Amino acid sequence: MTAQFQILGAWLDWEDPYMTLKNEYLEAAWWTLKKAHENNLLERGLRVVNWCPRCQTAIADSEVEYWDETDYSIYVKFPVIGEENTYIVIWTTTPWTIPANVAVAVNPSFQYSRVRAWKDGKAEILIMASDLVESVLKTGRYQDYELFSTLTAEQMQELTYSHPLGDMVPRQKDILHKVYAADFVTAENTGCVHIAPGHGLEDYELGMKNHMEIFCPVGGDGRYTAEAGEKYQGLYVKEADSEVITDLEAQGRLLASGRLAHRYGHCWRCKTPIIFIATSQWFLRISDLRDKMLDEVSRITWYPEWAGSARFADWINNARDWCISRQRYWGIPLPIWTCPACGHLEVIGTSAELEERSGQKLVDLHRPDVDQVFLECPCGGKMTRSPDVFDVWFDSAVASWATLRFPSHKEEFSDWWPADFITEGHDQTRGWFYSQLGASMVSFGRAPYKSVLMHGFTLDDQGRKMSKSIGNIVQPEEVVQKFGADILRFYVLGANAPWEDLHFSWDGVENTSRMLNIFWNAYRFALPYMVLDKFDAGKADLSRYESNLRPEDRWILSRVNSLIEDVTAEMDGYQLHRIVRSISDFILEDLSRWYIQLVRPRTWIEQDDPDKLAAYATIYEVLVKLSQIMAPFTPFISESIYQNLVKGLDEGAPQSVHMCNWPQAQKERIDKRLEESMSLVREASMAASNARQKGGRKLRWPVSEIVIAPAKEGLDLGGLENVLKGQTNSKKITVLAAGEKPKMDLEIAPVHKKIGPVYKGEAKLVVEAIAAADPFVVKKQLACGDATVSIAGKEYKITAEMVSIKELPPQNLPAAEFSRGFVYVDITLTPELEAEGYAREIIRRIQDMRKELDLRVEDQIRAVVDIESKPILDLAMRKKDHIASEVRAADFQLGLGLPLQGKLVKDWDIEGICVRIGIERAA
RNA sequence: GGGCCCGUAGCUUAGCCAGGUUGAGCGCACGGCUGAUAACCGUGAGGUCACGCGUUCAAAUCGCGUCGGGCCCA
Numbered sequence: 001m002t003a004q005f006q007i008l009g010a011w012l013d014w015e016d017p018y019m020t021l022k023n024e025y026l027e028a029a030w031w032t033l034k035k036a037h038e039n040n041l042l043e044r045g046l047r048v049v050n051w052c053p054r055c056q057t058a059i060a061d062s063e064v065e066y067w068d069e070t071d072y073s074i075y076v077k078f079p080v081i082g083e084e085n086t087y088i089v090i091w092t093t094t095p096w097t098i099p100a101n102v103a104v105a106v107n108p109s110f111q112y113s114r115v116r117a118w119k120d121g122k123a124e125i126l127i128m129a130s131d132l133v134e135s136v137l138k139t140g141r142y143q144d145y146e147l148f149s150t151l152t153a154e155q156m157q158e159l160t161y162s163h164p165l166g167d168m169v170p171r172q173k174d175i176l177h178k179v180y181a182a183d184f185v186t187a188e189n190t191g192c193v194h195i196a197p198g199h200g201l202e203d204y205e206l207g208m209k210n211h212m213e214i215f216c217p218v219g220g221d222g223r224y225t226a227e228a229g230e231k232y233q234g235l236y237v238k239e240a241d242s243e244v245i246t247d248l249e250a251q252g253r254l255l256a257s258g259r260l261a262h263r264y265g266h267c268w269r270c271k272t273p274i275i276f277i278a279t280s281q282w283f284l285r286i287s288d289l290r291d292k293m294l295d296e297v298s299r300i301t302w303y304p305e306w307a308g309s310a311r312f313a314d315w316i317n318n319a320r321d322w323c324i325s326r327q328r329y330w331g332i333p334l335p336i337w338t339c340p341a342c343g344h345l346e347v348i349g350t351s352a353e354l355e356e357r358s359g360q361k362l363v364d365l366h367r368p369d370v371d372q373v374f375l376e377c378p379c380g381g382k383m384t385r386s387p388d389v390f391d392v393w394f395d396s397a398v399a400s401w402a403t404l405r406f407p408s409h410k411e412e413f414s415d416w417w418p419a420d421f422i423t424e425g426h427d428q429t430r431g432w433f434y435s436q437l438g439a440s441m442v443s444f445g446r447a448p449y450k451s452v453l454m455h456g457f458t459l460d461d462q463g464r465k466m467s468k469s470i471g472n473i474v475q476p477e478e479v480v481q482k483f484g485a486d487i488l489r490f491y492v493l494g495a496n497a498p499w500e501d502l503h504f505s506w507d508g509v510e511n512t513s514r515m516l517n518i519f520w521n522a523y524r525f526a527l528p529y530m531v532l533d534k535f536d537a538g539k540a541d542l543s544r545y546e547s548n549l550r551p552e553d554r555w556i557l558s559r560v561n562s563l564i565e566d567v568t569a570e571m572d573g574y575q576l577h578r579i580v581r582s583i584s585d586f587i588l589e590d591l592s593r594w595y596i597q598l599v600r601p602r603t604w605i606e607q608d609d610p611d612k613l614a615a616y617a618t619i620y621e622v623l624v625k626l627s628q629i630m631a632p633f634t635p636f637i638s639e640s641i642y643q644n645l646v647k648g649l650d651e652g653a654p655q656s657v658h659m660c661n662w663p664q665a666q667k668e669r670i671d672k673r674l675e676e677s678m679s680l681v682r683e684a685s686m687a688a689s690n691a692r693q694k695g696g697r698k699l700r701w702p703v704s705e706i707v708i709a710p711a712k713e714g715l716d717l718g719g720l721e722n723v724l725k726g727q728t729n730s731k732k733i734t735v736l737a738a739g740e741k742p743k744m745d746l747e748i749a750p751v752h753k754k755i756g757p758v759y760k761g762e763a764k765l766v767v768e769a770i771a772a773a774d775p776f777v778v779k780k781q782l783a784c785g786d787a788t789v790s791i792a793g794k795e796y797k798i799t800a801e802m803v804s805i806k807e808l809p810p811q812n813l814p815a816a817e818f819s820r821g822f823v824y825v826d827i828t829l830t831p832e833l834e835a836e837g838y839a840r841e842i843i844r845r846i847q848d849m850r851k852e853l854d855l856r857v858e859d860q861i862r863a864v865v866d867i868e869s870k871p872i873l874d875l876a877m878r879k880k881d882h883i884a885s886e887v888r889a890a891d892f893q894l895g896l897g898l899p900l901q902g903k904l905v906k907d908w909d910i911e912g913i914c915v916r917i918g919i920e921r922a923a
Numbered sequence: 924g925g926g927c928c929c930g931u932a933g934c935u936u937a938g939c940c941a942g943g944u945u946g947a948g949c950g951c952a953c954g955g956c957u958g959a960u961a962a963c964c965g966u967g968a969g970g971u972c973a974c975g976c977g978u979u980c981a982a983a984u985c986g987c988g989u990c991g992g993g994c995c996c997a
C-alpha cells in the first residue's frame with residue numbers, strides 16, 4: 001500500500017505512520033469512550049448479530065460466506081387464543097428458533113383467509129394469506145376445505161395466540177404473542193412469518209420497534225440455556241431441529257415437514273453454519289444527537305454540496321444507535337470495568353488512570369494483559385473488564401485526534417484540530433465520514449473536519465465495477481509502468497468531476513500522455529538554445545528585459561498569470577477537472593501551438609540580442625510558473641523542470657517545487673484586451689490558412705496581402721500586426737472598415753432580350769462591345785444614366801437593363817469566414833514572392849538533409865544546389881545569401897549544371913522542377 | 924420500497940448550480956507544416972442533449988414523471 005502510494009507521488013509522513021495498535025492511539029479511543037460515558041451517551045443493550053457458535057464470536061456481514069445447505073422446511077400451527085381449534089400457520093427453515101418465537105408478522109397489504117380444512121375426517125380452522133391457501137393445504141395433505149371468512153391485515157393484528165411449545169419453554173407462559181404488520185413479509189409459503197427477535201435481524205428490528213421481548217434462550221456456544229426449559233437445555237441448536245419437530249408433532253402443532261436446499265451463511269474461518277443470536281452489546285446513543293449532528297453537517301463545506309445536504313443528511317436522519325462492541329480478541333479493548341456484585345460501571349480514559357486506579361502498570365494495553373487488570377469496586381467487589389473490543393470503525397473514528405497524539409499531547413491538537421479537509425469515496429457516507437462525526441460529537445460536540453470531498457469510484461470503460469470475474473481490473477501500477485505516474489494522475493483528475501465515477505479508458509490515458517509529451521517538448525524546445533547561449537540566473541531575470549518584451553511576450557505572460565488566477569479559484573472549489581482542462585488548454589493552445597511558433601525565429605539569432613534574451617526570459621518565467629501550478633497534479637515532471645530551471649540556476653532556491661509557495665498571479669501582467677486581440681489574431685490566422693487552402697497556396701509561399709473585413713466596428717489588433725504577418729506569411733495586413741469589402745471582380749453579361757429589339761441587326765456587335773468593355777467603367781456610367789460601349793470605332797449607348805452585372809470574388813483573393821467577419825488572402829505571385837517561396841523550399845530540403853546527417857544545430861555545412869530550370873534558378877539566386885545563412889552554409893554554391901559533391905546528395909522535386917542538392921559538414 | 928448521483932457525436936467527456944444558436948479530445952476522411960520532429964497544425968463529416976409532460980418569449984440547463992446505470996439504506 002505504501003509503495004503504491006509512493007509511486008503515485010503521494011507525499012505523506014512515511015516515517016511516522018499512525019498505527020492503531022500503539023498505546024498512544026489506543027488511548028485516544030479510551031479517552032473518547034470515557035467522554036461518551038461522562039456525557040451519558042454510553043449504553044448497554046441487546047442486539048442480534050451473525051454468530052459463529054464454534055469460534056464463539058460475532059462476525060461481520062462481510063465475513064459471512066454463503067452456499068447451499070439442506071435444512072428442514074416446516075409448517076407450524078400457532079393456536080389462536082379465544083377461538084376453538086383455530087391456528088395461524090407459519091413456515092420456517094430453522095425449527096430450533098421456534099422456542100424463541102414471540103410474534104407473527106403479516107404484510108399490511110395482503111388479504112388473509114380463515115378456512116375450515118379436513119384431513120382424515122377431522123376438521124380444523126387455519127389462518128393464512130388468501131393467495132397461498134391452496135398450496136399450503138396441498139403441502140399439508142388436506143383432503144378438502146371451505147372458506148370460512150377473510151381477514152384484513154388490520155384484523156389479523158387483533159389476534160393473539162399461545163406458543164406451540166408453551167409447556168416445554170416455561171418463559172413463554174409470560175409472553176403475550178401478538179400479530180404485527182411488516183413490509184418484509186412476502187407472498188411466499190403462508191404469508192405469516194414466525195418472529196423470534198432474538199434470532200433474526202428483521203425480527204429484531206420489528207421487535208425493537210414494537211417493544212417485544214428480545215428472547216434468546218441460546219448461549220454463545222450455540223446451545224440452549226436454562227431459559228429454553230429443561231427439555232432443551234444444553235442441546236446444540238442445529239441438532240435440536242429434529243427434537244423440536246418431534247415435539248411439535250406430538251403437540252399436534254405440525255402441519256407439514258420436509259427438506260429444502262437453500263442459501264445459508266457460514267463462518268469464513270471455520271465454515272460452520274452461522275446462527276443469529278441476541279447478545280449483550282455496548283452502544284453509543286447517536287440517536288440522541290441527531291439534530292445536533294444535522295446542524296454540524298450543514299456547517300461543514302461539502303464537495304459536491306449534495307454529498308452533505310442530501311446524502312449524508314439522509315443517512316444521519318436514519319442513523320440508529322451505534323453498536324461499538326465486538327466479541328473479538330484482536331482490537332482495541334473496551335475500557336469498561338463492571339462489578340458483578342453491584343453492577344457499578346467505570347470507564348477508564350488513559351493508561352495513567354488505569355495504573356492509578358488498579359495499581360498495575362501495563363506496557364501493552366491490549367488483551368490478554370488488560371484482561372488481568374481488576375479494579376476495586378466501592379461496594380468492595382472486584383470489577384472486571386468487559387471482555388469485548390471496539391468495532392474497528394471506532395479506531396478510524398478517532399483518527400483526527402489520535403493521529404495528533406491526543407490526549408497524551410495537547411499542543412498539536414490545539415494547533416491542527418479540527419481537520420481542514422478530508423476525502424473518501426461515496427461509499428464512506430456510512431463509513432469514515434460518519435464514524436468520525438459520531439465519535440467527535442459524543443466527545444467534543446462538534447465535527448472533526450471543516451470540509452469533505454466525496455469522490456467517485458474507478459469503473460471500467462463501460463461503467464462496470466472492476467472485478468476478477470469480468471477480468472476488467474486495471475492496476476494503477478500497470479498504468480504507471482506503461483505511462484508514468486504523472487500521466488495517470490493527470491488523466492484521472494481531468495477525466496471527469498472528482499465526485500463522479502471514473503470510466504477508465506486506456507485511450508484517455510494515451511491522450512493525456514500525448515498532451516503531457518507536448519508539454520515536455522515545449523520545455524525541451526528552449527533548452528538546447530539556452531545551453532548554447534549560456535543561460536544563467538541573470539539572463540533568467542525577466543525584469544532586465546522589460547523594455548525588450550514584444551507584444552506576444554506580454555501576451556503569454558498575461559495568459560500564464562490569468563491561468564494562475566483561474567486555477568487558484570477552481571482549486572478553492574475542488575473543481576479539479578476544470579483545472580486540468582485549463583492547464584491542458586494553456587499548454588496546447590497558448591504555449592505549444594502559438595507562443596513557441598512565434599518565438600522560434602528569435603531563438604535562431606546568433607548573438608546575445610536583447611530580443612532573443614527577452615524571449616528566453618519569458619519562456620523561462622512561463623515554465624517556472626507552470627511547474628509550480630502543475631506540481632500538485634504532475635509532481636514528477638514539475639519537480640524535474642524545477643530542479644533544472646530554478647534549482648539549477650539558484651542554489652538558494654527552495655529545495656523542491658513542492659516546498660515553494662503557491663504562486664500568486666501578478667495582476668499588473670494581466671491584460672485582458674491584449675488576450676482578446678491575440679485570440680482575434682489567432683482566429684484570423686486560421687481563417688487565412690483556410691483561405692490559402694481554398695486558393696491552393698501553401699503556407700511556405702509568402703503572399704502580398706491579408707485583408708480583414710470585419711462585420712462590426714471595434715476590431716482591435718492591439719499591436720499584433722507583425723504576429724499576424726509572420727503567422728500568415730504575408731507582407732501586409734489591411735483591416736477594412738466595418739461592412740466594407742475588398743474590390744470584387746465584376747462579370748458583365750448582355751441581356752439579349754433587351755438589346756435585340758433596340759439594335760436589331762447591330763445587336764451582335766453590341767454584345768461584342770459589352771464583352772470587351774471594362775465592367776467597372778460600365779457600372780460607374782450606369783450609376784448615373786446610360787453607358788457607352790464601343791467596338792471597331794463605333795459607339796453604342798446601352799441602358800441598365802441591357803446588361804446584368806455580377807460581383808465575383810477575384811481568383812487571386814480566396815476568402816474564409818471567422819467569428820468577426822471575413823479574411824481575404826491575396827495570392828497573386830510576383831517574382832520577389834516567388835523567389836522567397838523557392839528559397840524556403842530549398843531551405844526546407846537542406847534542413848531535412850542536415851537532419852539526416854544528424855548534424856547539430858550549430859554545425860556549419862558546405863552545400864551545392866543544382867537547379868535544372870534557368871528561370872527558377874534566377875529567382876533562387878536573388879535569395880542566395882539568405883538561403884546560405886538560414887542553413888548555416890559556410891560555403892554555398894547555387895547554379896545550373898554544377899558538379900555535385902558532399903557526403904549526402906539527393907534529388908528533389910520542387911513544384912515539378914528537379915533540384916539536386918549535395919551537403920557535408922564543413923571542417 | 925426510500926434517499927442521492929449519473930444518462931450529451933461511434934468512444935471518453937465539457938456545459939447544468941446562476942435558462943439565451945451544444946464545445947472539445949480520440950477515431951475516421953482530406954490537406955498542410957518541418958531544427959520541439961518516433962512530433963505538430965488545419966479543414967470536414969458525425970448530436971431527437973435517454974424518453975414524456977410542464978414552467979417560460981426561450982429548456983441540455985428549472986419542475987414533475989418514466990426508463991436505464993451507480994452508491995447508500997430498508
